[in-house]
Amino acid sequence: MTALTQLTIAEARAGLAARKFSARELAEAHVKAVEQIRPLNAFLTETPQHALKMAGASDKRLAKGEAGLLEGIPLAIKDLFCTEGVRTTAASNILGNFIPPYESTVTANLWRAGAVMLGKTNLDEFAMGSSNMTSAFGPVESPWRRKGDNRKLVPGGSSGGSAAAVAARAALGAVGTDTGGSIRQPGALSGIIGMKPTYGRCSRWGVVAFASSLDQPGPMTRTVRDCAILLRAMAGHDPKDSTSVPRPVPDYERALTGDIRGLRVGIPKEYRIDGMPAEIEALWRQGIGWMKAAGCRMRDISLPHTKYALPAYYIVAPAEASSNLARYDGVRYGLRVAGENLIDMYEKTRGAGFGAEVRRRVLIGTYVLSAGYYDAYYIKAQKVRARIAEDFEQAYREVDLILTPATPGPAFAIGEKMDDPIAMYLNDVFTVPVNLSGLPGISVPAGLTADGLPLGLQLIGRAFDEETLLRAADVLERAAGFKAMPAMMAG
Amino acid sequence: MALDSTAVKRIARLARIAVPEAELAPLAKELSGILTWVEQLDAVDTAGVEPMTSVVAVTLPMREDAVTDGGVPDEVLANAPEPARGFFTVPKVVE
Numbered sequence: 001m002t003a004l005t006q007l008t009i010a011e012a013r014a015g016l017a018a019r020k021f022s023a024r025e026l027a028e029a030h031v032k033a034v035e036q037i038r039p040l041n042a043f044l045t046e047t048p049q050h051a052l053k054m055a056g057a058s059d060k061r062l063a064k065g066e067a068g069l070l071e072g073i074p075l076a077i078k079d080l081f082c083t084e085g086v087r088t089t090a091a092s093n094i095l096g097n098f099i100p101p102y103e104s105t106v107t108a109n110l111w112r113a114g115a116v117m118l119g120k121t122n123l124d125e126f127a128m129g130s131s132n133m134t135s136a137f138g139p140v141e142s143p144w145r146r147k148g149d150n151r152k153l154v155p156g157g158s159s160g161g162s163a164a165a166v167a168a169r170a171a172l173g174a175v176g177t178d179t180g181g182s183i184r185q186p187g188a189l190s191g192i193i194g195m196k197p198t199y200g201r202c203s204r205w206g207v208v209a210f211a212s213s214l215d216q217p218g219p220m221t222r223t224v225r226d227c228a229i230l231l232r233a234m235a236g237h238d239p240k241d242s243t244s245v246p247r248p249v250p251d252y253e254r255a256l257t258g259d260i261r262g263l264r265v266g267i268p269k270e271y272r273i274d275g276m277p278a279e280i281e282a283l284w285r286q287g288i289g290w291m292k293a294a295g296c297r298m299r300d301i302s303l304p305h306t307k308y309a310l311p312a313y314y315i316v317a318p319a320e321a322s323s324n325l326a327r328y329d330g331v332r333y334g335l336r337v338a339g340e341n342l343i344d345m346y347e348k349t350r351g352a353g354f355g356a357e358v359r360r361r362v363l364i365g366t367y368v369l370s371a372g373y374y375d376a377y378y379i380k381a382q383k384v385r386a387r388i389a390e391d392f393e394q395a396y397r398e399v400d401l402i403l404t405p406a407t408p409g410p411a412f413a414i415g416e417k418m419d420d421p422i423a424m425y426l427n428d429v430f431t432v433p434v435n436l437s438g439l440p441g442i443s444v445p446a447g448l449t450a451d452g453l454p455l456g457l458q459l460i461g462r463a464f465d466e467e468t469l470l471r472a473a474d475v476l477e478r479a480a481g482f483k484a485m486p487a488m489m490a491g
Numbered sequence: 492m493a494l495d496s497t498a499v500k501r502i503a504r505l506a507r508i509a510v511p512e513a514e515l516a517p518l519a520k521e522l523s524g525i526l527t528w529v530e531q532l533d534a535v536d537t538a539g540v541e542p543m544t545s546v547v548a549v550t551l552p553m554r555e556d557a558v559t560d561g562g563v564p565d566e567v568l569a570n571a572p573e574p575a576r577g578f579f580t581v582p583k584v585v586e
Contacts, residue, residue: 101566200547213546242551311529322506329507331579333570342582343507351509359508363499363518364525366506377529382542384535389543421521422528438546463547 003491004029005169009226023072027055030074033170033490042164046119054116071114076171079120082206090208091135094353096335104206113233121161130427132160134357143168143486146451153411156186163190173221181431184443188406188456191445199438200245203238211320214435224474228252255467256474261295266399270306287457290479303391309433315381322365389437406443406456446480493523
């Protein structure tokens with residue numbers, strides 16, 4: 001029998017239903033796997049007791065024929081989701097030993113569906129980063145290595161711990177959050193599926209806020225089918241998040257028909273950026289070939305404001321962050337550093353509690369929202385954002401989907417790109433426009449670099465049409481036949 | 492826009508973040524780099540464009556103005572750094 005940690009969610013579900021193994025056995029194998037991958041620093045908090053207890057309850061429900069959608073499936077949770085009674089850090093010192101007295105809606109949905117919590121995964125501090133290097137608890141190491149080169153690589157970020165845990169076979173799936181690419185970019189760099197649903201599809205309630213008009217929870221898995229299964233359990237309207245949309249959640253798995261004949265797929269010329277590595281260009285061409293072979297009609301399209309997406313994002317996201325992070329004041333929860341008076345206490349607490357990247361973004365956000373600069377920066381960026389969204393609206397008059405590379409390059413070494421913030425921001429050049437426009441996007445591992453590192457392709461869909469997106473991603477996944485394994489795996 | 496140390500100090504004050512004196516100059520350089528880079532947005536013609544405030548066209552839902560939660564002071568204070576007698580505490584603000 002295949003090792004339990006090598007199964008997909010769909011296979012594990014079938015195995016549990018057929019009583020080939022118990023939820024308890026599946027959980028035990030994964031608890032051990034989480035221990036085995038400790039050198040990667042993927043988990044900030046391991047919750048083996050929770051896992052075994054939840055698995056025990058799953059076995060009872062399975063025996064009674066009352067299995068939920070994710071009954072007995074062990075998952076890793078990005079440490080940005082509040083989990084009742086379990087420390088939640090956002091990978092920041094400022095949250096101190098914060099133990100939420102409540103559960104986020106998305107995780108509550110997962111537990112209600114029978115899922116099993118393995119632990120809380122590492123991330124960039126407050127999800128601000130593309131490498132997992134900004135975590136206050138140290139970087140995550142990718143389980144991948146370049147051929148003949150033992151240097152430690154980043155898993156991507158900000159959902160780097162979730163990506164590493166799924167790639168290294170320590171969890172069957174994970175949840176992340178994506179504000180500018182934080183699910184899709186680490187997915188692509190770690191050789192797994194990462195999906196950002198349409199803004200409003202999954203509730204943000206109980207997720208530590210970074211940029212509220214952009215943040216969206218999403219699934220990270222090893223197959224598109226698993227992604228469809230996990231999304232269905234996560235998604236849904238939540239009265240506690242006024243931006244969550246009251247639409248029924250489809251059975252996404254049923255959308256995976258394997259038939260995408262006649263779909264019109266757009267290839268945006270603006271994504272052919274200067275200095276793009278030949279390997280990315282070749283992968284994209286290969287992707288176009290696969291879609292064409294599957295019966296899609298390929299169209300060249302233009303998204304003229306693409307190059308302005310990153311600079312617009314680096315006004316809008318820090319502005320929202322500076323506002324959201326104002327709550328960390330040393331009064332109600334988290335770190336407090338004593339001061340001579342109230343303001344001194346605020347300043348010392350926030351000076352000690354925020355890392356360099358968070359501080360940088362809060363300062364930028366404060367500046368662009370300050371009197372005299374608000375119109376020139378913030379309002380201008382919101383207008384450019386409208387232009388970017390219009391580009392997509394125009395494009396979707398003639399196409400059903402858009403195909404692009406997921407990232408401008410493969411995983412880089414830990415410590416690289418740290419000197420120049422803008423060089424780091426460029427990692428998200430292909431993912432950020434999707435957040436600014438609220439659209440769903442998915443990255444699918446589609447090939448390897450010459451030195452053996454995963455590369456991903458991104459599909460972008462129409463708002464709330466995750467079904468078409470997943471159907472096409474499933475076909476792309478089969479065509480690519482990505483079978484490479486990372487250097488380090490549990491088991 | 493190029494920021495100098497004085498400007499960074501002012502912004503840090505607005506953001507209520509203590510920044511050590513020695514870090515002001517390097518931070519001014521970093522922030523200036525980012526601000527100069529975002530200023531390329533000036534090249535975009537946005538005449539007549541409404542600033543985008545929401546990506547999904549929904550009317551915010553109304554609900555009953557009713558208490559739906561509460562009565563859990565211990566939970567509310569459970570993570571407070573220095574709670575006292577059922578309250579959050581701050582350093583003295585009035586003499």
